[in-house]
Structure formats: structure tokens, C-alpha cells
Amino acid sequence: MSDFDDELDASGLNCPLPILRAKKALNGMDAGKVLHIIATDPGSVKDFEAFAKQTGNELLESTEEGGKFHFYMKKV
Amino acid sequence: MDEKKLAIIATKGTLDWAYPPYILASTAAALGYEVEIFFTFYGLQLVRKDLSGLKVSPLGNPGMPMKMPFGPEWFKNINWNIPNIIQAGIPGYENVATALMKKTIGNNGVATIPDLRDLCLEAEVKFIACQMTVDLFGFEHSDFIDDIEYAGAASFFDFAGESDICLYI
Numbered sequence: 257m258s259d260f261d262d263e264l265d266a267s268g269l270n271c272p273l274p275i276l277r278a279k280k281a282l283n284g285m286d287a288g289k290v291l292h293i294i295a296t297d298p299g300s301v302k303d304f305e306a307f308a309k310q311t312g313n314e315l316l317e318s319t320e321e322g323g324k325f326h327f328y329m330k331k332v
Numbered sequence: 333m334d335e336k337k338l339a340i341i342a343t344k345g346t347l348d349w350a351y352p353p354y355i356l357a358s359t360a361a362a363l364g365y366e367v368e369i370f371f372t373f374y375g376l377q378l379v380r381k382d383l384s385g386l387k388v389s390p391l392g393n394p395g396m397p398m399k400m401p402f403g404p405e406w407f408k409n410i411n412w413n414i415p416n417i418i419q420a421g422i423p424g425y426e427n428v429a430t431a432l433m434k435k436t437i438g439n440n441g442v443a444t445i446p447d448l449r450d451l452c453l454e455a456e457v458k459f460i461a462c463q464m465t466v467d468l469f470g471f472e473h474s475d476f477i478d479d480i481e482y483a484g485a486a487s488f489f490d491f492a493g494e495s496d497i498c499l500y501i
Contacts, residue, residue, distance in 0.1 A: 270441040272359040276451055279362035297441075310363045 260292035260328060261285065267296045267324065274300045275307055278329065282313060285331050290316065293327040300325055336360075338367045339492035341500045345374030347388040347430060347445065348396075352501045353378070354448035360497075361455035368495075369452075370488045371480075372462035375501075376469065379461055379476050383446050387430040391419045401435040453479050460487060 264281045266274035274295045281291055293304070301318060304327045308315035314330040338360045342353040353375075357367045371379050377386060390396045398412040419425050437444065443451070453459075459480040466473070466482065473482065492498050 268441045270443075272355050272362070273441070273443050276358055276362050307363065 259290065261289040263292045263294070265294045266300075267294055269295070270297050271299050271303065275303055278304070278307070278327075279311075282329065282331050287331050289331050291329045291331065293329060295325045295327070296323065298325070300327075304329070336365045336497075337491070337495040338365045339488070339495040339498045340367070340369045341488070342369055342371050342375035342378055343373050344501065345377030345386070347386040347433060349501070350378050350383075350386055350445045351448070353499075354445060354452055356499065357457045358448055358451045358455060361452065361457050365496075366458075367452075367455075368458040368460060368491045370460045370462065370492075372465050376461060376465055376471060376476070378445070378449070379459055379480055381475065381477055383449075386445060387426050388433045389419075389426050390414075390429050391416055391425070398429070398432075399436075401432055401439050449477075453477075458491075 262281060262285055264277055266277050269277070274293065274297055278291065278293050281293075285291060297303075301320075304315055304318065307313070308329065312332040314332065316328040316330055317326070318328075319326045338357070340353050340357060344350075353369055357369055360367050377383075388396075390398050398414065399410065400408055400412075402408070434444075459477075461476060461480050461482050463482040463484055466476075
């Protein structure tokens with residue numbers, strides 16, 4: 257997946273910082289826009305699923321590549 | 333969707349125990365919760381203007397691994413099993429343990445307590461300090477950050493009684 261509107265690199269950050277940074281980034285975006293988040297915290301895979309479920313934002317895709325986790329989150 | 337509510341009582345005043353209330357409060361706020369933290373007894377240390385007094389002690393805490401945050405991998409993997417009587421007897425042991433913990437926190441990309449506290453305040457987490465323990469410990473309101481209210485147990489229940497989650501930490 258390559259279409260996104262904003263990007264957040266949360267590499268090296270640990271819980272709960274990737275979620276908090278993502279929330280902040282989404283706050284500054286319009287509904288329907290997509291945020292690409294890059295993280296290295298293995299816990300973030302479950303956490304972004306939980307974040308999407310509870311906030312209503314849509315997790316379009318969650319992948320891992322070479323130790324990095326990529327999330328595509330569509331703002332509700 | 334109605335806003336959910338999280339109420340936390342923070343009662344511990346050490347560097348390690350500063351994390352649970354601030355991590356949970358900031359994360360809940362990011363998930364859309366309305367959050368209130370009631371700081372009482374040693375938890376008041378977490379809302380002082382100056383947080384440099386927060387320390388961690390491995391003394392009497394067999395659950396705390398004592399590992400070095402620097403050096404080669406084999407060295408970092410050693411768990412320094414130092415007897416309590418030595419920990420208690422060496423002046424400055426707590427300061428050394430605290431410095432090592434702060435280094436470990438930085439190495440692991442974990443937020444600092446001042447950062448997490450700021451994130452909570454930015455997310456409009458409401459802070460309440462227990463006036464009774466402020467008096468009991470001889471603190472002044474000027475010792476604490478400005479973004480805080482002073483109240484008692486009845487005020488806590490006003491919010492906690494309507495909360496979805498209530499934690500005592």
C-alpha cells in the first residue's frame with residue numbers, strides 16, 4: 257500500500273508513545289485522510305488494532321517488513 | 333458514543349511507580365476517555381514542579397532486575413544480585429540505581445515522566461491533589477504544578493462514582 261496523506265515515524269519509541277503521537281497526528285488531519293505510521297515496538301501491532309477499535313478510526317493495513325511495523329490509519 | 337471515564341488514584345512516589353498512572357491516563361485520553369487522577373500520600377511527588385527527586389530503589393525489591401545499561405552484550409545480561417544489607421549500607425546506592433534506571437529508560441525509547449505528565453496535561457487529563465495529605469506532609473501549593481486542583485475524598489467519588497474504570501495505583 258502506498259497511498260497516504262501524512263506520515264509518522266515512531267521508530268525507536270516505546271509504549272505508549274507511538275499511540276500518543278499517532279493520536280496527535282490524526283488530530284491535525286481531515287476526516288478520510290490516511291496516516292502512515294512506522295514503528296519498531298512489537299507491542300504496537302495489537303495496540304493499533306485496539307486504538308482503531310476504540311476510536312473508530314479505520315486500520316486499513318498492518319504489515320511488518322524487516323523489523324519495522326507499518327500501519328495505515330484512516331481518520332474517521 | 334458516550335465518552336468513557338477513567339478514574340485513577342495515584343499513591344506511590346517513586347520513579348518506577350510514576351509510570352503506570354501517567355501511561356494509562358495519557359493512553360486513555362488518546363482513546364477518547366475523560367480521565368481524572370487523584371494524587372494522594374506519596375503520589376503527591378508526581379505532581380511537584382520539580383520531578384528530579386523521583387528515585388527508584390532495588391532495596392527490598394527482589395522483583396527488580398539490576399542490569400547495566402551499557403557495555404558489551406554479555407555484560408548487560410548479568411543480573412547483579414546484590415544483597416539487601418549491602419544496598420542498605422552503601423551511601424548513594426539509590427542514586428546510582430536511579431541513574432542506571434534513567435539510562436535504561438532512555439535506551440529503550442521509553443518516555444520520561446516529565447514528558448508523560450506534559451502529554452497528560454495536553455490531553456486535558458484532570459489532576460486533583462489530596463489537600464489532607466498536602467497538609468500532612470507540610471507541602472505548599474507552590475510546590476506543585478499550576479494545572480491542579482485541591483480537594484478531598486468526596487470530590488474523588490463525585491467523578492469515580494460515574495467512571496467506567498477505576499484504578500488504585
